[in-house]
Amino acid sequence: LYGADFTADPHAVYERLRAHGPAAPVELAPGVPAMLVISYATALEVLKNPSLFARDSRRWRDRNEGRIPKDSPILPMMDYRPNALFSDGKEHARLRRVITDSLEKWDRHELRRAVERAAGSLMDRFTATGKADLIRDYARPLPLMVLNTMFGCPPELGLRIVTGMSGIFDGAGEEANAQLTEALIELVRIKRANPGEDVTSWMLGHNEHLNDEELINQLVTVLGAGTEPQQNLIASTVLLLLDEAATSERGMDLPVKDAIATVLWNSPPIANYAAHYPTKEVAIDDVTFTEGTPTLISFAAANDDPMLERQHSELNNSHLAFGAGPHACPAQEQAQLIAEVAIEALLKRLPDIQLAVPEPQLTWRPGPIHRALTSLPVEFAPVKPRKTVSNILSTDKSTQMTNRDQAKSKASKRSRWSSFLTWWRK
């Protein structure tokens, strides 16, 4: 699952694997064997059966017996961390409660406003040029800006977090892992000293009383899950919409919500993950899962299972893009809201947006876990940036004089974001 062939056409690989039955032996990285569940029904059996399929990767037999290369790029995504994703039973319930309770406290209307603000200020930086790379200029920084607001995280620190997380998804290994951990230690230090009305502070103050290490490990899951797949959901959905507009006689008439649902079914941002470890030998439909062998779920292949007999027009939410069972994504509603608001804002401001290169020239990032475009070049008729308070403040001297205090704070916020975004684009 790590070669160029897989990256170029993962569905062709899944089709070949179906010859093995509901699950197939794969290699996640050189010298890292695993089982990959490709049937929808078997995926549910594994995901919903924690007593037979545990998540604690300290049960990984090949790793424990020294057969996995120590520098394997897959390890940061697989090695045990004391967080919700790798925990089972009561400990999982405790850690997950801290996450769900704190995420729930963040108001949906505030979330929409945070997305609109981020979308607006990002677009102001490229609409006048008539072209953009929507990954670099929009889909990648937007979730980060939104999560920075939700988690009360200073922008520079947010950048370090997402760079570390992207490195882990791309297989950059230990270096990326260290970068991420260092940035999170700093975030926790800042919030312990100055708690605010944000998700990090609510997690810190939760009555399950997580210590700093526990908290950092939960943040790795939440911020990692909230940035990489979020960026890929936005980008893949925009690509689908642009493709529809270019090929359909009726132009872009697919509602954004339906386009998101289609991507979650056909090209889930997390394609293969949810590593489970059989607690004993388990046989399901002629496939034997041996104790301690990583058993991953192919959300992409399971959604496309021919046994499902699903119509391609069927847009319900029974796909597996957000997982299922006790570890199902606790932020599904928020993730879809962020994607929908971000894409609606883009299409509203740039109604004539189109791909700047033929679709077959687009490339995808390597790696077994995500389905992620490398870049998404687009073009459109140039549009002047909006007349927002912060944009006006930078040009209109009389406003600056009459609203000096407001100007000071807005201008300082703006310059922080400007320098962050300039740095981002280097």
Ligand code: HEM
């Ligand atoms: C498009 C965006 C997203 C996608 C496709 C996605 C997908 C998933 C999937 C497939 C899982 C299950 C993984 C497994 O079973 O190993 C998961 C778990 C999780 N997701 Fe999301 N997610 C998204 C956005 C978010 C966001 C925005 C957050 C938080 C702000 C979040 C937080 C989490 C957490 C904490 C877990 C682990 C839950 C547990 O182990 O109990 N996700 N996500």
